[in-house]
Amino acid sequence: MPTATRLQELSLTEVPLQRARLLALTLEAAEPATKPRLLGLSLEADGVVPATQVRPRLASLSLSENNDVLGAILTVSPAGKLEPGQRFSITAAGSSGSITGYAFEQTGGPAVPGGLPGSGNIRYGVVPLTLPQPIYDSKGKWAGADSPQSLEFAVSVTDGTSTSSATVQVPFASHLRWTQEQPSGKALPVINAPIPLPGPEPVPQAPLRVGTLNTNSVGNSATVLPTYRAGKITDAMQEWRMSSLYPTPFGAIDSASLDAVLTKLDQFRTLGFRTTIGLGMHYQPAALAATRPLGSSGEKDIRFVSHDGLLGKYAGGGDMIDMVWSADGWAWCQDYLNKMADAVDLSKVDAIRVTAHRSEVLYPENPSTRLWWHAPHVQNGGAGLAGDQDPAPFPGWVGGTAGLTLDQRTVQHRWYVRSLVQRHNAIANLLNARGFRGTFLWPMPGVGSKPQGLAADLADLLPQTRVSARGVAWHLVADEITVGPYRAPNQIMLWASSVGEATTLDRVPSDADINVPLDSTTYSRFGSLRTIKTLADRHGFRVGGENPGYSSGIATDYNDTSSAGMMARALAEVAPAGARHVDRFDWAHGTTLTPELLTALTAHITRING
Numbered sequence: 276m277p278t279a280t281r282l283q284e285l286s287l288t289e290v291p292l293q294r295a296r297l298l299a300l301t302l303e304a305a306e307p308a309t310k311p312r313l314l315g316l317s318l319e320a321d322g323v324v325p326a327t328q329v330r331p332r333l334a335s336l337s338l339s340e341n342n343d344v345l346g347a348i349l350t351v352s353p354a355g356k357l358e359p360g361q362r363f364s365i366t367a368a369g370s371s372g373s374i375t376g377y378a379f380e381q382t383g384g385p386a387v388p389g390g391l392p393g394s395g396n397i398r399y400g401v402v403p404l405t406l407p408q409p410i411y412d413s414k415g416k417w418a419g420a421d422s423p424q425s426l427e428f429a430v431s432v433t434d435g436t437s438t439s440s441a442t443v444q445v446p447f448a449s450h451l452r453w454t455q456e457q458p459s460g461k462a463l464p465v466i467n468a469p470i471p472l473p474g475p476e477p478v479p480q481a482p483l484r485v486g487t488l489n490t491n492s493v494g495n496s497a498t499v500l501p502t503y504r505a506g507k508i509t510d511a512m513q514e515w516r517m518s519s520l521y522p523t524p525f526g527a528i529d530s531a532s533l534d535a536v537l538t539k540l541d542q543f544r545t546l547g548f549r550t551t552i553g554l555g556m557h558y559q560p561a562a563l564a565a566t567r568p569l570g571s572s573g574e575k576d577i578r579f580v581s582h583d584g585l586l587g588k589y590a591g592g593g594d595m596i597d598m599v600w601s602a603d604g605w606a607w608c609q610d611y612l613n614k615m616a617d618a619v620d621l622s623k624v625d626a627i628r629v630t631a632h633r634s635e636v637l638y639p640e641n642p643s644t645r646l647w648w649h650a651p652h653v654q655n656g657g658a659g660l661a662g663d664q665d666p667a668p669f670p671g672w673v674g675g676t677a678g679l680t681l682d683q684r685t686v687q688h689r690w691y692v693r694s695l696v697q698r699h700n701a702i703a704n705l706l707n708a709r710g711f712r713g714t715f716l717w718p719m720p721g722v723g724s725k726p727q728g729l730a731a732d733l734a735d736l737l738p739q740t741r742v743s744a745r746g747v748a749w750h751l752v753a754d755e756i757t758v759g760p761y762r763a764p765n766q767i768m769l770w771a772s773s774v775g776e777a778t779t780l781d782r783v784p785s786d787a788d789i790n791v792p793l794d795s796t797t798y799s800r801f802g803s804l805r806t807i808k809t810l811a812d813r814h815g816f817r818v819g820g821e822n823p824g825y826s827s828g829i830a831t832d833y834n835d836t837s838s839a840g841m842m843a844r845a846l847a848e849v850a851p852a853g854a855r856h857v858d859r860f861d862w863a864h865g866t867t868l869t870p871e872l873l874t875a876l877t878a879h880i881t882r883i884n885g
Contacts, residue, residue: 482884483855485876486510486551487865488821491539494866502870504546506877507884510625511543512861514553518560521611528614536619544623551626551716552619554702556598556608557589557634563607564594576659577601579639579647581739582673587639587647595639598631599698600653605661609705616709626714627706628770629699635718635772636699638746646674646737646744648691663701664694674737674744684733688743695746696755707761714766716819717756721773721803723747726794750793753810764815768858771820773803775845777832782848784808784856804848808856819859820849825867833867836875846879855883 490511493499500511519532543550567573569586579587579597587595598604608631621627630636638647648667652659656666669687672679679687703715724732724743729751732743746752758764776782782802789812791798801809804820811818822845825833832841842862849857862868862876 481858482509483850483857483880484509484549484819484859485880486512486548486859486861487868488512488824488861488863489514489553490543490548490865492864492866493868496539496542500542500546500548502873503865504548506873507880508876509549510551510859510861511546511548512551512553512628512865513539513543515555515615516558517554517556517611518558520555520615521607522560523562524560524566524607525610528618533618540619549625550623551628552624553628553634554612554630556611556631559594559596559632561594563596563604566603569594575650576652577603578650580650580653581645581647582649583645585642585645587645588641590641592641595632597647597650599638599694600650600661600664602652602659602661604632605663605698605701608702612702612705613709616706621706621709621711624711624713626716626768627711628716628718629703630718631698631702635720636695636747636752637720638695638744640745644741644744645739646691661698664697665690674739676736681733684737688729688733688737688748689751692746692748692751693755696752700755700757703762704759707759712761712766714768714817715762716768716770717752718770718772719749719752719803719807720745720747721771721776721823723749723752723806725799725801725806726750727796727799730794749806750810753814753816756814756816765817767814768817768819769807769811771804771807771818773823774820774848774857774860775822775841775843776803777829777841777844778802781805782844783851784848786854789813802848804857817858819857819861821861821863824863834869834872836871842872842875842879846883850883 485508487493487503487508487510490500490503491513503511513536515536516532520528520536522529540550563577567577574586577596578601579595579599581587587597589595596604596607598608633639639645648654650659651657652666654667654670660666667687668690669679669683672683672687699717706715722742723745724741724747729743729748732738732741735741737743753769756767758767780802781800782805784805788801788805788809791801791809793809798806798809804818807820808818810816822841823829823833829841834840836842845860849855849860862872868876
């Protein structure tokens with residue numbers, strides 16, 4: 276059976292993507308056999324403007340295994356669309372190939388496949404753009420010192436008499452994906468590979484959403500939560516606890532704990548809050564660890580293991596089950612989430628914090644920072660390794676020691692980060708499959724490595740005491756986050772956990788940050804929110820965040836409602852005078868939001884939203 280493919284039809288699948296809509300493609304076999312070369316584009320349209328007022332952006336690009344262009348998404352200004360007679364083109368610098376599409380409108384009859392009422396739909400043509408052959412790692416990422424770092428594309432819109440153009444660069448080292456050939460009659464998905472945009476478009480912003488963490492734990496909630504709504508708080512967060520909801524591996528959900536969850540969600544909705552769920556798998560049932568007791572021959576089957584035999588633990592010393600690589604840990608995770616999805620209507624949930632064994636996307640830090648890839652199944656594969664994960668590319672290597680080249684250390688570390696993010700992607704996939712259609716919040720740790728710091732760590736043999744050993748290379752995490760049929764980039768929110776931090780770093784974001792090179796000293800000086808917003812802008816993700824939570828060491832700063840306190844600093848980052856850089860801000864936590872802090876928070880919300 277031939278496996279080469281050609282375009283057969285546009286499906287009716289519509290996926291919102293920023294201000295564009297991706298059209299899925301269905302393929303059939305073609306003769307003579309060739310590599311698949313496809314392109315599908317769609318534009319959102321709200322008005323009619325001349326071509327000179329259309330600001331084109333190449334928002335997403337997909338490539339085949341041979342570097343042929345598979346798919347792209349073009350955005351225009353919110354007030355504009357392509358009219359009959361206008362056309363767009365995408366050209367790769369240094370290549371003779373180009374892609375040109377023409378706009379048309381339907382004036383009657385049945386719906387155009389993939390079209391939307393009132394939309395300008397795109398008729399498209401395909402010319403392959405063959406790029407330099409890259410060096411790939413095990414997951415299809417561009418790797419190797421000899422590979423080009425970027426490719427320049429020119430994007431233009433013309434109506435025959437005038438033209439509007441923009442130039443963008445695709446950084447392949449971070450964003451390349453490929454799609455393999457498929458058997459006849461099978462769908463070949465268009466994979467979105469986000470690239471930096473030349474600059475954000477001025478669009479009307481919805482009001483800032485404001486919530487609190489752990490809203491479900493607020494005492495005397497019947498009295499207190501109405502004061503939150505009166506204080507202009509829009510979002511409430513409920514954190515589940517796996518330990519109480521799922522006390523036994525593969526057992527039933529505890530009915531009393533579930534009733535408490537459902538009651539609180541009903542209370543939130545009755546009061547008009549939008550709801551966010553924290554999955555709570557960092558509250559792990561003791562019964563999971565008991566299946567492989569410490570000291571048993573199988574203790575390493577379900578735990579994070581360092582080179583010197585340490586097992587990953589929580590700050591309080593409790594066992595931490597490995598949900599990244601362990602086949603059993605991942606099976607428990609899936610069983611828990613599926614059973615909770617049976618009981619909770621996820622279609623009515625507005626947002627979910629994507630977490631696994633930690634409350635943020637990172638590896639263990641206790642008993643001390645280590646590289647946790649030394650369990651036997653992680654080193655060598657086998658039945659104990661979760662089926663969606665790969666074993667270590669270079670088994671036996673210990674971080675901080677010689678034995679690998681710089682390129683090999685880079686591949687090993689990238690695999691380490693990818694494994695962590697892959698687990699969170701898989702959790703998001705599961706929840707989408709169970710009906711969730713809202714926004715995924717990706718909690719990014721307040722401290723992470725940036726390109727300059729990671730490069731130094733890798734050059735120093737990746738010492739295990741460095742922050743890079745925690746898997747917190749912010750830019751790599753963002754690169755590995757995937758979208759899907761029910762998860763467009765604008766349904767992903769990178770979440771900064773240290774908004775308003777007391778630091779000498781450059782904290783307040785700017786719209787111009789999207790153009791700052793990630794490997795620059797300027798970027799290395801960005802604070803937590805500014806760092807994460809820059810990545811979100813580059814990927815088309817949304818951005819939100821929370822302040823550092825209460826502790827006795829920062830109590831004075833935390834409770835200070837003056838312009839020098841934590842709250843004022845946080846809201847100055849979120850929305851400085853004349854600008855706003857965040858879609859949502861949550862105060863950490865609802866349990867420590869005093870009446871005085873609530874009054875101050877309401878004043879900030881009023882300043883920002885009116």
